[in-house]
Every structure is written in structure tokens, then in C-alpha cells.
Amino acid sequence: MNDLALALTRLCRHNRDGSRATQANRLRGLKALANDLHRLGYKLPRADSLKPKHVTALVTDWQGRGLSPATLKNRLGWVRWWAEKVNKASVVPRANADLGIDPRGAAAVNRAWQLSNDTQLADPHMQTSLELMAAFGLRLEEALKLRPHDADDGHVLRLQGSWTKGGRPRDVPIRTEHQRAVLAKAQTLVGRNSLIPTERSYIQHRKAFEYQSLKAGLANLHGLRHAYAQTRYVELTGWICPRQGGPLPKGMTSNQQRLDRHARLVIAAELGHGRVSITATYLG
Known part of the structure; x- marks a missing residue:
């Protein structure tokens, strides 16, 4: 294990944010990032040695390996956590687009599906x-x-x-x-x-x-959350969401835009997301 991996392990042990599963995933992810940086020739001695060039190098490497925007976003989440804990949050741009990463909400496919009476697991x-x-x-x-x-x-x-x-x-x-x-x-x-x-x-x-x-x-269990979000959107607004073919916010009246914004705030909270922008993934 290189010096950075050891430093990040100590950082995780002193900052136990989230559930045990979240902590374990974060630790595995950060150790993998340390190995990626070492492979790229960056031998950081300490966790607070992180600089913008290291973030750029990681993203460039990941994109060159063909990783999806969703995977890139997850990995950048670990980098942001790391940067915040060593008081260097400004090292990572606030918007993923600034690093050339497409937003996850840009996908046009509706992943929602409803659970039918025929779907039965034995347990x-x-x-x-x-x-x-x-x-x-x-x-x-x-x-x-x-x-x-x-x-x-x-x-x-x-x-x-x-x-x-x-x-x-x-x-x-x-x-x-x-x-x-x-x-x-x-x-x-x-x-x-x-x-x-x-x-x-x-x-x-x-x-x-x-x-x-x-x-x-059942390969897309997350699609059940998409269906929940879309059902709630209809309940809260009275019309279907853009992902289902409904109107886009830019084509709505001011009153409809207020309802759309309110619905997205409610749905983001019910799904456990801290940012309302993530609802674009579910609703379009």
C-alpha cells in the first residue's frame, strides 16, 4: 500500500460519515484512487497534497478507459469528500461539466417500471x-x-x-x-x-x-424508484413528467413552473437526495 493509500485510510477512520456500507465503499474507492494516481506517476506523500492537476489527471485517465458518466460522478464524489476533509474543497470544480463530464440526467431513456402481480421472489x-x-x-x-x-x-x-x-x-x-x-x-x-x-x-x-x-x-431494481418519482410528479402537478412525454419547464406557464419546482423539491426529499437537480434523472 502506497503512502497516499495509507493516509486516505487514516482519513476515513477518523471521519465516519454515513452508514457502514457507505464508509466501506468510500474507503475502497479512495484506495483505488490512490493506486490510480500512483500508476499515473503522482506519488502524493499526504492526503492534503491533493491539487487540481491530480483531479484532472484522474478524470482524463477514467475517460480514456471508457468509464460511464455515472461511474465518473461516483468517483468524483469520493474525491470531493477527500478534498473537503483536508480543507481543499476548491481543488475540485463544483460542476462536473467543468471537467468534461455529461450530467447523468441527460439520458433520454425512461428506466421506470412498475411491479406486477406476476413478479414473485420465492423468499x-x-x-x-x-x-x-x-x-x-x-x-x-x-x-x-x-x-x-x-x-x-x-x-x-x-x-x-x-x-x-x-x-x-x-x-x-x-x-x-x-x-x-x-x-x-x-x-x-x-x-x-x-x-x-x-x-x-x-x-x-x-x-x-x-x-x-x-x-x-429483475436487472433494473432502481427503476422502481423512477416509477415512484414519476407517479408522485403526476400527483403533485396534475400532468406527466418530461421523461414520460410531458411538457418541459421552459414551455410551461409561470404557475406550472412553480408547481414543477415544488414537485421536484418534494420528490428529491422523499427519495433522500440533497439536490433537486438529481430529479432530472428520474423526471427529465
Whole structure:
């Protein structure tokens, strides 16, 4: 392990932001970045040795290897975290476009899909997690770690930070009878436990879930969150979103633009995103 990788490991151990899974992914990612810089000839002695030229070199290398814009964005997220922790946030441009990276929201394909009655996973814990993902727009990690009895606060599903990406707690409204039925099913199945069977760890169950999902032909589980976002957009505005063929904000009246902005703010919060701009990925 080179000097930078060791320094970044220490940095991660002293800054435990987010869930354990987030911390583990960040550590693996930063160690890989350190190896990339070493391979490119940059032998940084300390974590605070980061400079703009190092960021540019990394992005150029990643683009040359054909990595997707989504992957580049994830990796830059780790670099931004690193830069902030050593008080050098200005080293990384605020906008990915300044580094020649296309925004993820630019994709024109609608990835949303609805869970049908025919979709059934053999394991009842997995099936119920799948239904929770569809009903509440949850990430996979959240749908597995969720303790439905603790989360049920009557009118909202209250997600604890230890279940969510980045450790950010949030509330998702319980709006429909279907949502209530799915939540009641989960409570009956697991009582006060999570959707992870007691004989398995989170990692073991997640791997088993992903295997069973792929075996059932469900390769795009994130598409359930897209469908949730698009359904909420119709509820909040009264019309379909641009990703489904609805009007673009620039062609709306001022009142419609206000409704569009409000809907995107609500949806971003319900999905657990800190930036409203990310809704372009789901809504267009």
C-alpha cells in the first residue's frame, strides 16, 4: 500500500460519515484512487497534497478507459469528500461539466417500471422488500434494513439514518391503501425485526437478494424508484413528467413552473437526495 493509500485510510477512520456500507465503499474507492494516481506517476506523500492537476489527471485517465458518466460522478464524489476533509474543497470544480463530464440526467431513456402481480421472489423477506421498494421509492439497502414496526409513524414512513444512504434520515408519506397494506404485510412477517432474516448478515442477504432478483429477470431494481418519482410528479402537478412525454419547464406557464419546482423539491426529499437537480434523472 502506497503512502497516499495509507493516509486516505487514516482519513476515513477518523471521519465516519454515513452508514457502514457507505464508509466501506468510500474507503475502497479512495484506495483505488490512490493506486490510480500512483500508476499515473503522482506519488502524493499526504492526503492534503491533493491539487487540481491530480483531479484532472484522474478524470482524463477514467475517460480514456471508457468509464460511464455515472461511474465518473461516483468517483468524483469520493474525491470531493477527500478534498473537503483536508480543507481543499476548491481543488475540485463544483460542476462536473467543468471537467468534461455529461450530467447523468441527460439520458433520454425512461428506466421506470412498475411491479406486477406476476413478479414473485420465492423468499418472503425478499418479496416484501421488493414491494416496499416499489411502494415507497426505497433504495435496496433501505428496503432490507427497514424495521417496519419502528418506521410506521401513522402518516409517514420514518427512515432512520442507519438504514439510509449517507446516514440521512427522512420521512416518506403513507398516501395510499396499497402502501398501508404493504407495510402491514411487512410488520406481520418480521414483527420488530428488519427485513433481513435473523440467520443472515446484511451482506449475505443482499447478495442472495441480488442473485434471486437477477434470476427472476429483475436487472433494473432502481427503476422502481423512477416509477415512484414519476407517479408522485403526476400527483403533485396534475400532468406527466418530461421523461414520460410531458411538457418541459421552459414551455410551461409561470404557475406550472412553480408547481414543477415544488414537485421536484418534494420528490428529491422523499427519495433522500440533497439536490433537486438529481430529479432530472428520474423526471427529465
